[in-house]
Amino acid sequence: MTTYLWNPPPPLSLPVRGKSERFPINRLFFVGRNYHAHAVEMGKPVDKSAERPFYFTKSPQTLLESSATTAYPPETKNFHYEMELVVAIGKAGFRVSADRAHEIIYGYAAGLDMTRRDLQLVARDKGRPWDLGKDVEESSVCAEIVPMAGVVIERGEIALQVNGQTKQQSNIDKLIWNIREIIADLSLFYHLQPGDLIYTGTPEGVGPVVPGDAITGHVQGVGEISLRIGAAS
Numbered sequence: 438m439t440t441y442l443w444n445p446p447p448p449l450s451l452p453v454r455g456k457s458e459r460f461p462i463n464r465l466f467f468v469g470r471n472y473h474a475h476a477v478e479m480g481k482p483v484d485k486s487a488e489r490p491f492y493f494t495k496s497p498q499t500l501l502e503s504s505a506t507t508a509y510p511p512e513t514k515n516f517h518y519e520m521e522l523v524v525a526i527g528k529a530g531f532r533v534s535a536d537r538a539h540e541i542i543y544g545y546a547a548g549l550d551m552t553r554r555d556l557q558l559v560a561r562d563k564g565r566p567w568d569l570g571k572d573v574e575e576s577s578v579c580a581e582i583v584p585m586a587g588v589v590i591e592r593g594e595i596a597l598q599v600n601g602q603t604k605q606q607s608n609i610d611k612l613i614w615n616i617r618e619i620i621a622d623l624s625l626f627y628h629l630q631p632g633d634l635i636y637t638g639t640p641e642g643v644g645p646v647v648p649g650d651a652i653t654g655h656v657q658g659v660g661e662i663s664l665r666i667g668a669a670s
């Protein structure tokens with residue numbers, strides 16, 4: 438029997454709607470600038486005819502279940518919400534064609550890609566890695582996984598409120614690279630595995646939260662998410 442110097446952390450997982458088994462987490466992928474209006478508000482419009490999608494990753498250890506309270510994170514003065522549709526991968530896939538992308542989808546979830554925007558923009562503008570802005574502890578918030586094997590979501594409202602006031606409201610049909618295209622492209626670079634999550638990008642309207650704020654959001658046909666911002670850690 439293998440023994441360890443100390444107890445290894447338990448496997449990371451999320452609840453699955455309608456099941457007692459949980460969804461074990463492998464990696465967390467994020468698509469950058471995948472709604473035109475958000476790319477424009479960030480000052481970096483996208484020309485799909487001349488560009489490919491780009492990605493960043495976060496440590497799986499940044500995962501946080503919906504309905505939690507997270508402490509306002511250290512070393513930022515501009516902590517932002519980003520409401521996103523999350524694709525949950527259920528089968529291995531490498532160089533998956535767009536027309537077969539549905540075969541590796543297990544389901545979907547509502548997600549939040551919480552971001553230290555001030556640090557992300559400094560990194561972006563100095564040509565440095567985004568990690569301090571994006572790989573924030575407890576920043577990959579995800580609701581329960583909704584089993585929808587083989588289904589490709591093409592439309593549906595995506596929206597977010599802070600303290601009940603709508604801040605983001607768009608539609609999945611506005612994705613620059615749709616779910617088939619994302620799986621096809623990302624699987625050129627990575628051997629996708631069961632348990633991988635792909636956060637598909639956020640629409641326009643991103644903005645700051647402060648301690649005491651309550652975030653709620655939903656993706657039509659998928660589900661809801663919530664997060665409370667606690668006092669600074």
Ligand code: MN
Binds near residue numbers: 467550636
């Ligand atoms: Mn994002």
